[in-house]
Amino acid sequence: MTETVSMLSIVKEITSALKDKPGALLPILHDIQNALGYIPADSIPMIASELNLSRAEVHGVISFYHYFRETPPGKQTIHLCRAESCQAMGSKLLEDHVKAKLGIDFHETTADGRFSLEPVYCLGLCSCSPSMQIGNDVYGRVSNESFDGVIGEMEALS
Amino acid sequence: MTVTVYVPNDSGALSLGAGRIAAAIEKEAQQRGLDIKLVRNGSRGMFWLEPLVEVETSEGRIGYGPVQLKDIPGLFDADFLNGGKHTLEVGTIDEIPYFKKQQRLTFARIGLTDPVSLDDYLAHEGYRGLKNALAMSGADIVKQVTDSGLRGRGGAAFPTGIKWNTVLNTPSEQKYIICNADEGDSGTFSDRMVMEDDPFVLIEGMTIAGIAVGATQGYIYLRVEYPHAHRALNTAIEKAYQAGYLGGNIQGSGKQFDLEVRLGAGAYVCGEETSLMESLEGKRGLVRFKPPLPAISGLFGKPTIVNNVISLASVPIILDKGGEYYRDFGMGRSRGTLPIQLAGNIKYPGLVELAFGLTLRELLYDYGGGSASGRPIKAVQVGGPLGAYLPESQFDTPLDYEAFAAIWAVVGHGGIVVFDDTVDMAEMARYSMEFCAIESCGKCTPCRIGSTRGEEVIKDIIAGRDLHKNIPLLRDLCDTLLNGSLCALGGMTPYPVLSALNHFPEDFGITEQASAA
Numbered sequence: 001m002t003e004t005v006s007m008l009s010i011v012k013e014i015t016s017a018l019k020d021k022p023g024a025l026l027p028i029l030h031d032i033q034n035a036l037g038y039i040p041a042d043s044i045p046m047i048a049s050e051l052n053l054s055r056a057e058v059h060g061v062i063s064f065y066h067y068f069r070e071t072p073p074g075k076q077t078i079h080l081c082r083a084e085s086c087q088a089m090g091s092k093l094l095e096d097h098v099k100a101k102l103g104i105d106f107h108e109t110t111a112d113g114r115f116s117l118e119p120v121y122c123l124g125l126c127s128c129s130p131s132m133q134i135g136n137d138v139y140g141r142v143s144n145e146s147f148d149g150v151i152g153e154m155e156a157l158s
Numbered sequence: 159m160t161v162t163v164y165v166p167n168d169s170g171a172l173s174l175g176a177g178r179i180a181a182a183i184e185k186e187a188q189q190r191g192l193d194i195k196l197v198r199n200g201s202r203g204m205f206w207l208e209p210l211v212e213v214e215t216s217e218g219r220i221g222y223g224p225v226q227l228k229d230i231p232g233l234f235d236a237d238f239l240n241g242g243k244h245t246l247e248v249g250t251i252d253e254i255p256y257f258k259k260q261q262r263l264t265f266a267r268i269g270l271t272d273p274v275s276l277d278d279y280l281a282h283e284g285y286r287g288l289k290n291a292l293a294m295s296g297a298d299i300v301k302q303v304t305d306s307g308l309r310g311r312g313g314a315a316f317p318t319g320i321k322w323n324t325v326l327n328t329p330s331e332q333k334y335i336i337c338n339a340d341e342g343d344s345g346t347f348s349d350r351m352v353m354e355d356d357p358f359v360l361i362e363g364m365t366i367a368g369i370a371v372g373a374t375q376g377y378i379y380l381r382v383e384y385p386h387a388h389r390a391l392n393t394a395i396e397k398a399y400q401a402g403y404l405g406g407n408i409q410g411s412g413k414q415f416d417l418e419v420r421l422g423a424g425a426y427v428c429g430e431e432t433s434l435m436e437s438l439e440g441k442r443g444l445v446r447f448k449p450p451l452p453a454i455s456g457l458f459g460k461p462t463i464v465n466n467v468i469s470l471a472s473v474p475i476i477l478d479k480g481g482e483y484y485r486d487f488g489m490g491r492s493r494g495t496l497p498i499q500l501a502g503n504i505k506y507p508g509l510v511e512l513a514f515g516l517t518l519r520e521l522l523y524d525y526g527g528g529s530a531s532g533r534p535i536k537a538v539q540v541g542g543p544l545g546a547y548l549p550e551s552q553f554d555t556p557l558d559y560e561a562f563a564a565i566w567a568v569v570g571h572g573g574i575v576v577f578d579d580t581v582d583m584a585e586m587a588r589y590s591m592e593f594c595a596i597e598s599c600g601k602c603t604p605c606r607i608g609s610t611r612g613e614e615v616i617k618d619i620i621a622g623r624d625l626h627k628n629i630p631l632l633r634d635l636c637d638t639l640l641n642g643s644l645c646a647l648g649g650m651t652p653y654p655v656l657s658a659l660n661h662f663p664e665d666f667g668i669t670e671q672a673s674a675a
Contacts, residue, residue, distance in 0.1 A: 025440030030421055064442040067382050067424030083344030085575045088502035122342055123383050124350035126501035127205035127508055128173050136385045140173030
């Protein structure tokens with residue numbers, strides 16, 4: 001209950017601060033996801049009423065964009081590039097390795113809540129393929145071994 | 159004496175560990191009691207050398223790369239701060255042939271300067287274009303851009319000056335400049351490099367556009383996958399405001415231009431200009447019908463210039479040196495230079511800015527050095543995921559919009575993705591349809607349904623089922639997509655699919671006997 005209340009107060013604060021911007025919905029959704037990690041379904045009525053939109057319109061926007069998520073992510077979200085340049089450098093084998101190592105498929109979160117895995121279609125690191133992004137950190141020329149190293153380091157830190 | 163050391167802050171270099179290298183160099187210098195000034199520059203675009211550390215010497219800037227953490231004590235032992243010899247030394251950067259042979263106009267400063275230093279920008283010919291523009295009429299500015307022959311670098315290659323002229327001549331109390339920074343094409347990273355490594359040039363280009371057509375508000379629609387570009391742009395915008403290069407009274411001219419970065423949210427289709435404007439308005443990124451053209455009724459129904467990052471970043475040099483200077487580069491109707499991006503399976507991946515007209519073969523072998531794997535290059539995809547796959551027999555095509563159109567291919571945004579002979583082109587064709595299905599905005603039926611059906615048909619073909627029926631079916635479907643889609647996503651997905659089928663029929667299980675029959 002208190003969690004919902006504090007979640008809604010964050011949503012309210014963000015929405016009130018940004019609602020007068022032209023085309024405010026995307027900036028609002030970004031700030032909510034930055035603050036909470038996802039856009040809770042409970043926040044939709046409040047966003048809709050603040051922006052004078054229908055709930056369906058807000059939900060429609062959230063579901064249109066791949067980046068916005070309606071469920072909490074793992075502690076770290078791994079964005080693994082699937083695009084052509086990375087494919088040309090063996091990203092499919094890397095993808096198989098990553099999925100096997102984490103025991104999850106794309107759009108899933110590990111049982112311990114540590115990692116979520118999302119596909120991404122180009123990180124603009126095509127001169128360093130294959131590539132991935134975790135948080136704001138980017139990784140180029142990723143191999144099975146270097147992936148294991150990065151994950152191992154993160155697990156050791158947590 | 160303080161020695162200046164450069165370690166790039168470009169995300170390509172960061173992805174290879176440049177952040178750790180910079181910290182380690184600073185620490186090592188401190189431990190040895192050496193006085194260094196560390197500058198986080200942009201990348202030179204020679205990514206096989208990244209992280210590329212540069213040292214300022216009396217002989218020029220000497221490079222060392224690719225530097226790994228374990229190399230750092232050795233570099234100090236070799237006195238690299240005075241340009242000492244080391245196995246990683248690559249000599250004076252300006253003399254590396256890959257770099258020296260380029261014609262860097264738009265990328266003139268990239269790698270050289272500290273991207274977020276306004277002083278550095280001004281010291282390297284920055285804001286000279288704006289200075290000229292402020293003394294000119296809007297029509298004269300547009301004329302310079304028209305005279306330069308600049309065509310939209312995002313992919314469609316529409317003449318920039320004509321677009322500007324339409325907005326200039328459409329009266330409205332409010333007009334907008336939008337920078338399309340939704341660079342989603344695989345194999346392309348020139349927009350990213352401009353924004354991370356020289357953000358002021360984009361800000362200057364947009365300011366000139368605003369002054370030219372009377373638009374007071376600009377938006378950079380940036381893809382969310384570029385957090386480093388986001389940070390660099392916001393820092394540069396803040397500095398530009400502080401120094402009076404943005405805001406209500408630009409350099410005392412009384413002219414206004416405000417600029418804001420807006421983030422996309424992982425929708426490839428938002429790189430299409432009308433979808434982008436829907437997204438900026440806070441809606442689902444559904445493609446709009448055209449007409450009306452955005453230049454007449456664009457963002458919030460107002461006249462709007464939508465230009466790609468590279469188009470806008472090319473404007474300052476055109477206004478600085480004149481339209482004719484820029485037009486003197488290039489061939490045919492493709493004027494000026496194109497920042498070409500070599501990516502995928504290539505030995506020397508990177509950014510090569512050259513006048514139009516070089517052949518693919520020169521780029522792939524003279525610059526790129528062939529494949530990274532050492533195997534023969536089987537196919538290259540030019541112009542992103544909607545670009546055609548070209549076989550070796552087409553490698554002598556010069557990079558020129560018309561020459562590419564003549565072989566049913568596109569230059570697009572100048573990205574070249576290389577595949578060696580292990581690639582299965584039927585699988586690449588299947589992926590193109592899958593990508594279209596994932597990214598379709600859903601507004602028009604050919605793209606929404608056709609992409610899913612297309613993937614199914616290609617899967618059947620890969621499984622060897624009913625080729626005599628399924629190949630014509632795939633061609634028929636592609637014809638519908640090509641002619642019936644609202645925008646380039648559905649309309650161009652047939653380029654990679656059909657080019658793969660036409661040039662590599664054997665990968666689809668089509669034998670010579672079968673096609674002869």
